[in-house]
Amino acid sequence: MIFRFIPHAAIAGALVVCSAAQAQLAVTVDLGTTGAGAHLVVPMGTQWNARVGAAFLSHEFDGSTNAIDYRIDGKLRMAEALLDWFPVAGSGFRLSAGAVYDGNKFDLNGKPSAGRYLINGVSYSALEVGTLKGVLDYGKFAPYLGIGFGNAPAASAGWGFAGDLGGYYQGKGSARLNSVGCTASAPICQAIARNVAIEESRFADQISDVPKIYPVLRVALSYRF
Numbered sequence: 257m258i259f260r261f262i263p264h265a266a267i268a269g270a271l272v273v274c275s276a277a278q279a280q281l282a283v284t285v286d287l288g289t290t291g292a293g294a295h296l297v298v299p300m301g302t303q304w305n306a307r308v309g310a311a312f313l314s315h316e317f318d319g320s321t322n323a324i325d326y327r328i329d330g331k332l333r334m335a336e337a338l339l340d341w342f343p344v345a346g347s348g349f350r351l352s353a354g355a356v357y358d359g360n361k362f363d364l365n366g367k368p369s370a371g372r373y374l375i376n377g378v379s380y381s382a383l384e385v386g387t388l389k390g391v392l393d394y395g396k397f398a399p400y401l402g403i404g405f406g407n408a409p410a411a412s413a414g415w416g417f418a419g420d421l422g423g424y425y426q427g428k429g430s431a432r433l434n435s436v437g438c439t440a441s442a443p444i445c446q447a448i449a450r451n452v453a454i455e456e457s458r459f460a461d462q463i464s465d466v467p468k469i470y471p472v473l474r475v476a477l478s479y480r481f
Contacts, residue, residue, distance in 0.1 A: 339352065
């Protein structure tokens with residue numbers, strides 16, 4: 257029986273390959289809250305598309321937690337696999353769902369004021385503290401839900417437009433804060449470490465107010481081959 261099955265499986269596999277080769281593939285170049293990115297769009301039927309893509313954005317800005325100022329280096333990195341469903345065949349309106357790899361990360365570098373840091377209410381010279389560093393990141397995988405417009409594979413060959421509006425649940429961020437290169441005596445360095453740990457706890461409480469759903473709003477230029 258197994259030998260009879262093999263030719264049938266081979267024929268089915270060949271049909272799948274031929275079908276994929278004949279599919280009207282499309283690509284998009286995106287810009288929005290997820291940064292700059294691109295997607296490959298593959299038709300899965302008259303009312304379904306599959307999309308895979310990635311986006312990135314880097315930006316620096318100033319911020320503060322309690323009495324400490326920081327220079328923040330934000331790195332937005334994400335990849336996603338989505339399914340688009342078109343409730344009305346032939347329309348451009350779609351409902352989308354899928355999974356996101358969330359590589360968003362924010363690196364914090366302390367900025368002393370007049371050469372000093374105020375850590376947990378205690379003033380230390382920047383030379384004693386060394387470098388005050390922090391990191392804010394998130395869980396790596398998140399579910400996505402959204403709506404959008406545009407059905408690039410169904411359009412005629414050439415250029416078109418598309419867009420997405422939705423969000424992915426990234427949850428509560430993980431905050432870490434520490435001092436690197438303390439130059440003071442051992443007892444003072446230990447006191448600094450304890451106070452930095454208290455500031456880290458306050459930092460974690462502060463970011464708990466940040467929305468756990470990352471908003472996705474982007475527009476795209478599409479091209480169907």
